[in-house]
Amino acid sequence: AQSVTQLDSQVPVFEEAPVELRCNYSSSVSVYLFWYVQYPNQGLQLLLKYLSGSTLVKGINGFEAEFNKSQTSFHLRKPSVHISDTAEYFCAVSRIQGAQKLVFGQGTRLTINP
Amino acid sequence: DSGVTQTPKHLITATGQRVTLRCSPRSGDLSVYWYQQSLDQGLQFLIHYYNGEERAKGNILERFSAQQFPDLHSELNLSSLELGDSALYFCASSLTGGDTQYFGPGTRLTVL
Numbered sequence: 001a002q003s004v005t006q007l008d009s010q011v012p013v014f015e016e017a018p019v020e021l022r023c024n025y026s027s028s029v030s031v032y033l034f035w036y037v038q039y040p041n042q043g044l045q046l047l048l049k050y051l052s053g054s055t056l057v058k059g060i061n062g063f064e065a066e067f068n069k070s071q072t073s074f075h076l077r078k079p080s081v082h083i084s085d086t087a088e089y090f091c092a093v094s095r096i097q098g099a100q101k102l103v104f105g106q107g108t109r110l111t112i113n114p
Numbered sequence: 115d116s117g118v119t120q121t122p123k124h125l126i127t128a129t130g131q132r133v134t135l136r137c138s139p140r141s142g143d144l145s146v147y148w149y150q151q152s153l154d155q156g157l158q159f160l161i162h163y164y165n166g167e168e169r170a171k172g173n174i175l176e177r178f179s180a181q182q183f184p185d186l187h188s189e190l191n192l193s194s195l196e197l198g199d200s201a202l203y204f205c206a207s208s209l210t211g212g213d214t215q216y217f218g219p220g221t222r223l224t225v226l
Contacts, residue, residue, distance in 0.1 A: 036217070043116070044202060044217040052207055090157065100212045101147065104157040 002027040002093050006105035013081055014113050021076040021108045023091030031093040033074040034102065035065055038088045047089070050074065062086070086112045117141065118207050118218035125212055127222045132193040135221045137206030139186055145169075147208075147215055152201040163188055164210075195225045213223040 007022040015047045025031065035047040048059025055067040074091060091105040117140035127133055137145050148160040150173075159172035163182035174180075178197075181189045192199060202222050206215035 034214075043219040044206075045116070046214060046216065049214055090158075094212075094215075096212070100145075100208075101159040101162060101172055102149070102157075102206075102215060103159070106156050 002031060002095065002103045004091050004093055004103055004105035006014065006089075006091055008108050010105065010109045010111065012111045012113060015083055015086045016080050018079050018086075019081050019085075019110065020076065021089050021091075021110065023074045023076065023105060025072050025091070025093050027072075027093060027095075030096045032096060033065075033067060034094070035059065035063070035074070035076050036090045036092060036104075038090065038107075040087070041069050044090065047076070081110075081112050083112050083114065085110060116216040116218065118204050118205060118216055120203075120221050122168055122221060123219065124222050124224075126226065127195060129195055129197060130225055131195050131225075132191065133195065133223065134225075135190040135192070135203050135205075135223075137188045137190070137205030137207075137218060139188070139205075143207035143209050144186065145208045145210060145215075146182055146186070147206040148174075148188070148190050149204045149206065150201045151204060151220070157204075160190070162224070184226035197225050199223065200225045 003026045005024045033050040036044040050057045050067045058064045088107045092102040119128045121136045144165045146163045148180045151157045160174040162170040180190045202220045205218045208215045
């Protein structure tokens with residue numbers, strides 16, 4: 001089975017500061033990795049994904065994430081945040097082979113202060 | 115806009131009742147997934163359909179059932195509703211069964 005741990009439930013940062021949202025996963029098989037964002041009262045939007053290849057993945061809105069297989073981590077980063085980045089961020093994994101359900105972490109609430 | 119549509123957006127009903135949530139996948143997508151988002155359980159996978167056939171079940175209660183129709187839209191039926199069923203229900207679709215899932219806006223179910 002797969003599991004995902006998002007190490008911070010809430011992260012407050014000031015506008016234009018850098019941010020890192022941490023995600024660790026556990027799986028006995030190879031997985032794909034995803035970050036989704038949920039803005040208030042909205043659905044989930046894909047930010048970025050790692051399927052294979054380069055371990056540094058760039059996504060929308062200036063976000064990027066680095067896959068670290070040895071540390072089973074997939075941390076999300078942005079060098080300079082904006083008020084509009086205030087949202088809940090979810091890290092997720094799915095098996096490459098077999099059942100492709102997404103297994104989500106508990107989410108990290110990112111709050112940007114002016 | 116992901117291209118996945120869900121209706122209704124909000125649903126308020128009473129305990130013991132039955133409701134149907136509807137999902138239309140993105141054009142061309144054959145897979146439909148259902149997820150439940152609640153404060154205590156987070157985002158949980160319920161069920162996956164591919165081209166009309168059930169492919170995987172997750173933490174779906176026996177009171178819940180789903181199906182995918184020939185036109186590929188899907189319905190999630192929730193019966194004998196309890197207060198604890200109040201949650202956001204998301205549908206997601208993907209081209210096949212192993213690629214990126216795109217989520218709809220969700221249906222917020224409130225059971226009173």
